[in-house]
Amino acid sequence: MRDLVLVTGGIRSGKTAFAMSLLVHRFGNDWLYWATGKALDAEMEERIARHRKERPEGVMTLEAGLREGIDSGNLAGEETWARMPVLLDSLGFCVLETLSEADITVWMDRLSELVAGRPGPVVVVSEEVGWGGISMDRSARLFADRLGLWNQRLAREAGSVYAVMAGCPLRIR
Numbered sequence: 001m002r003d004l005v006l007v008t009g010g011i012r013s014g015k016t017a018f019a020m021s022l023l024v025h026r027f028g029n030d031w032l033y034w035a036t037g038k039a040l041d042a043e044m045e046e047r048i049a050r051h052r053k054e055r056p057e058g059v060m061t062l063e064a065g066l067r068e069g070i071d072s073g074n075l076a077g078e079e080t081w082a083r084m085p086v087l088l089d090s091l092g093f094c095v096l097e098t099l100s101e102a103d104i105t106v107w108m109d110r111l112s113e114l115v116a117g118r119p120g121p122v123v124v125v126s127e128e129v130g131w132g133g134i135s136m137d138r139s140a141r142l143f144a145d146r147l148g149l150w151n152q153r154l155a156r157e158a159g160s161v162y163a164v165m166a167g168c169p170l171r172i173r
Contacts, residue, residue, distance in 0.1 A: 007124065031060075
C-alpha cells in the first residue's frame with residue numbers, strides 16, 4: 001500500500017517530529033493526529049503534554065487507544081476524520097494495549113484493513129526496541145517480540161520506511 005509510511009526509531013530519537021514534518025510538508029495542518037498513548041504515571045503525563053505542545057496549531061487530534069480508535073468508526077466512516085491523512089503515534093502503545101491477548105493478529109489485521117481502506121496517507125510512528133539485549137523480564141520480551149512483528153508487517157505493507165536516529169531520518173525504502 002503506497003500511502004502507508006512507517007517511521008521507526010529509538011526513544012526520543014525525533015520520530016514524531018519527522019513524521020509530522022512529512023504531513024505538514026504535503027498537507028499543511030489539514031491532517032489528523034491519532035495519539036494512542038495513555039498516561040499511567042506523572043512522567044508519562046509530562047511526555048504526552050510535551051507532544052501536545054509540539055503538534056502544529058490547527059491539526060485535529062484523536063486521543064484514543066487502538067481498540068477505541070478502530071471500533072469508534074471515526075477513522076473509517078463518513079466523519080471528516082475519515083477523509084484526512086492520519087499520523088498514528090505510536091504503534092508501541094497499540095502493542096501494549098493488546099499485550100494480554102493470545103492472538104494479536106486480529107488487531108494487526110484490523111489496523112491493516114483500516115489503513116488500506118483510507119483514501120489518504122497514513123504515517124505510523126513506532127518504537128524500535130529490538131536493538132538492545134534480550135530482557136530478563138518476560139513482559140518486556142513479549143512486548144519487544146510483538147512490536148517487532150508489527151513493525152515487520154507494516155514495513156512490508158508500507159510504500160516508505162524510515163529509521164530516525166539522533167534526529168536524523170534515514171530512508172530505508
